Amino acid sequence: MRVLIAEDDRPLGSFLQRGLASLGYEVEVAHDGELALDSFFRCEPDLLLLDLELPGRPGPEVLRVIRELSPLCPVLVLSARADAETRIRCLGEGADDCMAKPFSLAELRARCGALLRRHQAVRELLLSRGGAGESPSTLALGTLTLQRVRRQVHLAGAPVRLTNCEFALLEQLLLAGGAPVGRAALRASVWEAKEIESNALDVHIAALRRKLAGVDGAPAIETVRGAGYRMVGYEGQGVRGRALAGSRMGSAKANSLGGEAWL
Numbered sequence: 001m002r003v004l005i006a007e008d009d010r011p012l013g014s015f016l017q018r019g020l021a022s023l024g025y026e027v028e029v030a031h032d033g034e035l036a037l038d039s040f041f042r043c044e045p046d047l048l049l050l051d052l053e054l055p056g057r058p059g060p061e062v063l064r065v066i067r068e069l070s071p072l073c074p075v076l077v078l079s080a081r082a083d084a085e086t087r088i089r090c091l092g093e094g095a096d097d098c099m100a101k102p103f104s105l106a107e108l109r110a111r112c113g114a115l116l117r118r119h120q121a122v123r124e125l126l127l128s129r130g131g132a133g134e135s136p137s138t139l140a141l142g143t144l145t146l147q148r149v150r151r152q153v154h155l156a157g158a159p160v161r162l163t164n165c166e167f168a169l170l171e172q173l174l175l176a177g178g179a180p181v182g183r184a185a186l187r188a189s190v191w192e193a194k195e196i197e198s199n200a201l202d203v204h205i206a207a208l209r210r211k212l213a214g215v216d217g218a219p220a221i222e223t224v225r226g227a228g229y230r231m232v233g234y235e236g237q238g239v240r241g242r243a244l245a246g247s248r249m250g251s252a253k254a255n256s257l258g259g260e261a262w263l
Contacts, residue, residue, distance in 0.1 A: 001116055002026045004045035006036035006062065007078065008054050016049065019105045020112065033057025040066055045073065047116055049108075052079045052090070060093060067094035069164060070151075072122065074115040078103075139174040142233045143217035146174055156215045165190055165204050166211070173221065173231045180227035205229060 003025045007013040013029040021027045028043055030036040033054040052059035074096040082100035090098050097111055139146045143156040153160040168190040212218045219233045
């Protein structure tokens, strides 16, 4: 299990890192908000310990960004403010638990263990539903695989770095099973009701094509005049779905960012 600690107090961060590492967790520490976000999407932790008073980008803003892109990862807020209003606000913005400083290491370990057990149970439930035929958790075509729960993409076994919009577009095209997906449908599924530039879809499709090109067995995105786009595999291969068998939510990204979609 991987734990990310976002804490600007370096001695405290080091203390927590040692305390959790002694339980067998892989622990990384970030000392400001920007580094916390970068580390989160690079190492894809199973748990985030988040201090509210971070320099660069404050903790509440970091929490909002993470919750938009990674709603499942448990977040334990650490705050020097012990008032009920602060705790209520953090829980309302997506935190799973709050601890007021100072706290005991034993209690922190216990709360981390509880959050990780709950996280594991939720993940296994999602994966079992994906394997039950409702909606496959992994989509594959040729040497391309897209893991929907983990939000990872691999091409010929190598992780592919995608933006959030590129991931959503690729997911929709793979879900169509080789059938054309209209431009309006792609815009609606990716951007919903947001106003976007008229060429935004074309720009993202072109970027996806570049990232899928040049690898043996890689599928292609074909333009279907008047109908939109569709995925085409080599040698007549079609899109297939399968249950995800792994036990972790993520692994290393390409160029240290892997297949996790990011903005």
